[in-house]
Amino acid sequence: MIEVRQLTKSFEDKIVLNKIDAVFETGKTNLIIGQSGSGKTVLMKNLVGLLEPTSGDVLYDGRNFVTMSKKEKVHMRREMGMIFQGAALFDSLSVLENVMFPLDMFSNMNYNERVKRAEDCLARVNLVDAGNKYPGEISGGMQKRVAIARAIVLNPKYLFCDEPNSGLDPKTSLVIDELLSGITKEFNMTTIINTHDMNSVMGIGENICFIYKGRKEWQGTKDDVISSTNKKLNDLVFASDLFRKVKEVEMEEERNQ
Amino acid sequence: MQFFYRIWLLLHISVSCYNMLLIKWLTTFGNYLILMGRSFSRPERMRMFFKRYIKEMSQLGVDSIGIVLLISFFIGAVICIQMKVNIQSPWMPRWVSGYTTREIMLLEFSSSIMCLILAGKVGSNIASELGTMRVTQQIDALDIMGVNSASYLILPKILGLVTIMPFLVIFSSAMGIVGAYGTAYIGHITSAEDLTLGMHHAFNEWFVWMSIIKSLFFAFIIASVSSYFGYTVEGGSVEVGEASTDAVVCSSVLILFSDVFLTQMLS
Numbered sequence: 229m230i231e232v233r234q235l236t237k238s239f240e241d242k243i244v245l246n247k248i249d250a251v252f253e254t255g256k257t258n259l260i261i262g263q264s265g266s267g268k269t270v271l272m273k274n275l276v277g278l279l280e281p282t283s284g285d286v287l288y289d290g291r292n293f294v295t296m297s298k299k300e301k302v303h304m305r306r307e308m309g310m311i312f313q314g315a316a317l318f319d320s321l322s323v324l325e326n327v328m329f330p331l332d333m334f335s336n337m338n339y340n341e342r343v344k345r346a347e348d349c350l351a352r353v354n355l356v357d358a359g360n361k362y363p364g365e366i367s368g369g370m371q372k373r374v375a376i377a378r379a380i381v382l383n384p385k386y387l388f389c390d391e392p393n394s395g396l397d398p399k400t401s402l403v404i405d406e407l408l409s410g411i412t413k414e415f416n417m418t419t420i421i422n423t424h425d426m427n428s429v430m431g432i433g434e435n436i437c438f439i440y441k442g443r444k445e446w447q448g449t450k451d452d453v454i455s456s457t458n459k460k461l462n463d464l465v466f467a468s469d470l471f472r473k474v475k476e477v478e479m480e481e482e483r484n485q
Numbered sequence: 486m487q488f489f490y491r492i493w494l495l496l497h498i499s500v501s502c503y504n505m506l507l508i509k510w511l512t513t514f515g516n517y518l519i520l521m522g523r524s525f526s527r528p529e530r531m532r533m534f535f536k537r538y539i540k541e542m543s544q545l546g547v548d549s550i551g552i553v554l555l556i557s558f559f560i561g562a563v564i565c566i567q568m569k570v571n572i573q574s575p576w577m578p579r580w581v582s583g584y585t586t587r588e589i590m591l592l593e594f595s596s597s598i599m600c601l602i603l604a605g606k607v608g609s610n611i612a613s614e615l616g617t618m619r620v621t622q623q624i625d626a627l628d629i630m631g632v633n634s635a636s637y638l639i640l641p642k643i644l645g646l647v648t649i650m651p652f653l654v655i656f657s658s659a660m661g662i663v664g665a666y667g668t669a670y671i672g673h674i675t676s677a678e679d680l681t682l683g684m685h686h687a688f689n690e691w692f693v694w695m696s697i698i699k700s701l702f703f704a705f706i707i708a709s710v711s712s713y714f715g716y717t718v719e720g721g722s723v724e725v726g727e728a729s730t731d732a733v734v735c736s737s738v739l740i741l742f743s744d745v746f747l748t749q750m751l752s
Contacts (some may be wrong), residue, residue, distance in 0.1 A: 270705040276629055277629075278625055278628065278629070301631075302631045303631070303634075304631075305628075305629060305630060305631035306630070306631045308629060310629045312625065312626060313621045313622070314621055314622060316621060316623050316625065316626040317623075317625075318623055319617075319623070329630075330529065330630055332532075332533055333529060333530055333533060333630065333632055334529075334630075334631070339701065390628075
């Protein structure tokens with residue numbers, strides 16, 4: 229479980245995150261949603277330690293990440309996996325080498341064991357035959373799947389995904405969502421996904437945290453979203469005609485029951 | 486009164502600009518030292534470090550051999566022709582062309598000028614590679630994994646270039662001399678005997694060592710300064726391009742400055 233307490237982040241005079249309190253549960257896909265510029269990415273960067281919070285705490289199963297020493301943070305990071313918006317695969321390494329990289333750095337396995345483990349992870353994301361290709365030779369969706377394989381290769385306890393569906397078609401986005409949701413259950417991880425893809429919200433949103441102008445505006449499940457009366461949340465989630473119609477149908481069904 | 490006020494205002498603005506530049510320069514230098522401190526820490530995995538070290542030696546050094554040999558050959562030939570045409574006279578000893586060609590190649594060209602050329606090739610390569618890794622979040626990915634990204638990426642580049650640079654300097658000097666002989670055998674501008682006489686005349690072995698020592702400092706400057714500019718890029722492709730240019734300009738200026746001090750110290 230990851231708990232955020234009174235987290236504030238400001239850049240000089242500009243407050244980007246204002247006293248955020250949130251709990252992200254283990255074994256669930258936790259989503260952070262919000263408009264562009266609302267502070268989602270800054271929140272995630274504070275969670276993983278790429279930015280230092282101005283004030284507040286981030287607790288990983290009770291361990292305060294903010295007050296940890298540099299050495300403790302380095303050890304803590306080995307329990308984390310992260311999937312970046314642009315996949316952030318190492319261009320000079322092949323797909324297999326990319327997935328093997330965390331094992332090369334931190335495990336005591338021999339070469340054959342490392343290759344076997346990396347191939348297993350690639351198989352888990354349905355990329356059995358792509359091991360010898362380079363990141364530049366595969367599609368955006370495949371790159372995201374390689375990034376997932378690399379993130380889970382060390383069996384992390386915490387998985388962070390920054391806009392995993394950006395730049396992907398709806399069908400591929402669905403595959404990525406299902407993969408993330410499946411992996412979360414399989415490895416009992418605490419998964420936090422930063423997204424503004426409403427298909428993801430309605431598909432895998434078990435715990436949704438809505439950020440509006442640097443403040444936590446709302447928190448609940450995907451079912452709560454349908455019945456929510458929060459105007460700011462509804463403006464974001466039901467911005468498209470399709471989702472508005474879905475909500476109307478759902479509400480009508482509820483009334484009829 | 487108005488005149489004095491204007492003078493005072495001009496002085497005030499000049500001092501403010503100077504202070505701002507000084508603060509900016511000191512901040513950059515401080516950040517550079519901090520990055521070097523992070524880079525020169527013990528690698529997490531020696532196996533991975535040596536893998537990268539060999540790769541960097543190949544990418545930065547071995548891949549530069551072609552351009553080093555090409556430029557050195559022609560510069561050696563041109564120096565020899567210039568000396569023969571402009572310096573050689575009945576009043577000069579016949580070994581003067583060979584002697585001056587050897588001294589110029591050994592003392593300045595192969596160490597300093599060659600390193601200036603390599604600052605352009607290798608420096609821009611390092612800065613753009615690290616800059617692209619920064620803007621595509623590959624360096625963030627390393628940090629998230631708990632890898633010391635500075636040590637993992639920068640240390641092998643610095644040590645790789647410092648290791649390979651003396652070899653490039655020796656190859657350059659040798660190729661310059663081959664170029665000079667080319668003018669004798671192919672261009673028939675001078676005789677091979679005169680050149681050989683000049684090459685042997687008053688040879689000081691220390692000059693070879695001086696050239697190698699200077700090149701070690703220059704290699705460190707090229708790799709570390711370019712790494713700093715690449716590693717600290719913020720923004721996108723435009724900023725990566727700017728960082729690449731800054732890396733080349735800054736390393737070239739530092740090479741020229743340090744050349745003066747090193748030549749004075751080692752001579």
